[in-house]
Amino acid sequence: MIISSGQTKIARTAVLGVALLAASTNHSRAQSADDALINKLEQKGILTTKEAQELRAEASQDFTTAAHSRANMPEWMSMPDWVSGYKLSGDFRGRFEQFTGDNDSFVDRVRLRYRLRVGLTVTMLDNLEAGFRLGSGDQPSGYTTGNSLSENSTFQDDFSKKAIYLDAAYGKWTPINSDSWLLSATIGKMDSPFAFTPMVFDPDLTPEGGVIQSGWTINGKQSLSLTGAAFVLDEESTATQDPFMYGGQLLWKAKWTKKLATTLGVGAFQIVNGRQLTTANVPYINRGNTRVPFVPMVPPGASALYVLKYNYTPIIADAGVTYTLDSFPFYNGAFPLKFAGEYMHNPGAPANNDGFWVGVTFGQSGRKKPGTSPIVTNTLARMPGMISWWTMITLRSIPATIQTRIAVTDTMGAPTSKVT
Numbered sequence: 001m002i003i004s005s006g007q008t009k010i011a012r013t014a015v016l017g018v019a020l021l022a023a024s025t026n027h028s029r030a031q032s033a034d035d036a037l038i039n040k041l042e043q044k045g046i047l048t049t050k051e052a053q054e055l056r057a058e059a060s061q062d063f064t065t066a067a068h069s070r071a072n073m074p075e076w077m078s079m080p081d082w083v084s085g086y087k088l089s090g091d092f093r094g095r096f097e098q099f100t101g102d103n104d105s106f107v108d109r110v111r112l113r114y115r116l117r118v119g120l121t122v123t124m125l126d127n128l129e130a131g132f133r134l135g136s137g138d139q140p141s142g143y144t145t146g147n148s149l150s151e152n153s154t155f156q157d158d159f160s161k162k163a164i165y166l167d168a169a170y171g172k173w174t175p176i177n178s179d180s181w182l183l184s185a186t187i188g189k190m191d192s193p194f195a196f197t198p199m200v201f202d203p204d205l206t207p208e209g210g211v212i213q214s215g216w217t218i219n220g221k222q223s224l225s226l227t228g229a230a231f232v233l234d235e236e237s238t239a240t241q242d243p244f245m246y247g248g249q250l251l252w253k254a255k256w257t258k259k260l261a262t263t264l265g266v267g268a269f270q271i272v273n274g275r276q277l278t279t280a281n282v283p284y285i286n287r288g289n290t291r292v293p294f295v296p297m298v299p300p301g302a303s304a305l306y307v308l309k310y311n312y313t314p315i316i317a318d319a320g321v322t323y324t325l326d327s328f329p330f331y332n333g334a335f336p337l338k339f340a341g342e343y344m345h346n347p348g349a350p351a352n353n354d355g356f357w358v359g360v361t362f363g364q365s366g367r368k369k370p371g372t373s374p375i376v377t378n379t380l381a382r383m384p385g386m387i388s389w390w391t392m393i394t395l396r397s398i399p400a401t402i403q404t405r406i407a408v409t410d411t412m413g414a415p416t417s418k419v420t
Contacts, residue, residue: 082125089133090118095152113152117167127174135167140283148392149202149285168206182215182225193227194249195265197342199357200316202394207231207245222254236276243273249316263320263340271312271390278305282392289391311348312390318342328363336364346388355388 038055041047047055097111119133136153137146146165153162170188177184186193189208192201209231217223226248233243249267256262271277275294291306320340328335338361346353 083122084125085123087121088119089121090116092116112155114155115151115153116164117151119168127177129172129174131168131170131172132166133168134164136162137165137167139163140285143283145283147285148206148283149204151204180217182213184213186211186213193229194247194267195251195263196249196267196316196318197340197357197359198394199342199344199355200314200389200394205393207393209244221256222252225251225253227251233271234276234282236281239273239276241273241276243271243276245269245271259324261322261324263318263322265316265318267316267318269312269314269316274308274311277392278307280305285392308390310346310350312346313348314344314346314389316342316344331363335362337362344388349388353388 038047038052038059041052093115095113095115097113098109099111100106100108114136116136117133118135119131121129121131123129135146135151137151138154139145140147146163151165151167166189168189168191170186170190172184172186174182174184176182187210189206190211192205192207193211193213194201207229209229211227211229213225213227215223215225228248229246231245231247233245236242247267247269249265251263251265254262278294279291290309292309293304294307318341320338322336322338325335325337327333340359340361342357344355
């Protein structure tokens with residue numbers, strides 16, 4: 001085997017990177033990981049015996065220096081031994097919106113908004129993880145909590161101070177994480193664990209409850225994943241049974257070549273005790289679902305309470321094909337094109353209970369690099385009668401108006417701008 005100087009430099013960099021962790025983690029644990037890395041590189045022939053000995057000597061010196069630095073750090077700067085790492089994240093976005101309509105009664109207008117998010121994720125020993133994220137947002141009318149579908153804050157009310165809400169707070173345990181199998185459990189307020197389009201879940205929705213996820217890597221090209229969740233929709237102090245949403249998704253992924261990949265999935269959801277989701281109990285943000293008065297819950301002389309007319313037990317099927325081009329104008333690196341479709345049927349409603357979504361995605365979202373354009377998506381969605389799904393968790397109850405949104409600033413993270 002021929003060993004190039006480039007391979008040696010890469011190996012040396014990897015080892016020294018591990019050594020730097022000793023400044024904030026357990027000395028012996030990090031050094032053990034460093035020795036294992038050197039041994040593996042030597043076994044694979046990437047390092048000669050002499051180079052491996054030199055790296056061990058350098059690493060030992062680096063660990064001694066790192067341990068000394070850790071000992072002299074202020075106590076508030078060093079991490080506990082049970083913390084293996086942490087990640088800070090955040091982004092800011094400014095937005096200009098224009099609303100116009102053909103109806104004479106519609107008021108043409110503009111609106112300026114911003115979004116701020118800051119988060120922290122901590123990984124710990126024994127495959128534990130915890131995280132939280134704070135975000136801006138406006139309050140729905142009549143409620144003290146934030147909007148569940150948006151973190152945008154509107155420029156309004158004579159320079160008033162704006163609120164910051166808890167956007168996510170969760171704990172995660174992954175007892176199995178091998179080359180072939182994955183099993184994890186999450187509890188708290190989290191990003192959606194499901195791989196559905198915005199027809200099913202708004203991208204800004206952070207549901208609350210518990211999730212179990214499992215995965216099986218069949219071979220080098222195919223994998224299966226199964227996600228099950230129980231989400232709390234509201235807590236009712238005057239009722240025995242609270243409203244919940246249960247759901248699951250089975251997803252098959254395949255990467256046939258370096259350029260071609262496919263996905264195929266099926267999922268289902270059910271809202272239970274939906275009678276508790278009255279307009280008095282939960283913020284009435286999107287107003288696309290049909291509601292009817294619920295007389296048994298109305299005290300004598302009080303105003304009527306409105307509840308959902310139909311049950312929500314949707315079945316969802318989705319599929320996607322991704323083809324990656326070697327290059328694309330004004331884009332840095334490989335350029336993926338994704339063609340996807342999704343179909344939904346709600347047997348809990350008698351008619352107009354089907355919906356579909358089709359879309360083409362150009363490029364890939366992620367941390368912005370020089371010469372890389374943000375994600376661009378063209379979509380078509382249809383949900384007749386708005387009784388296919390609950391509009392409180394999807395953005396698809398958009399009025400028949402032209403909405404133009406331009407994100408003018410986005411820093412501290414991945415490009416998150418979207419046009420709907």
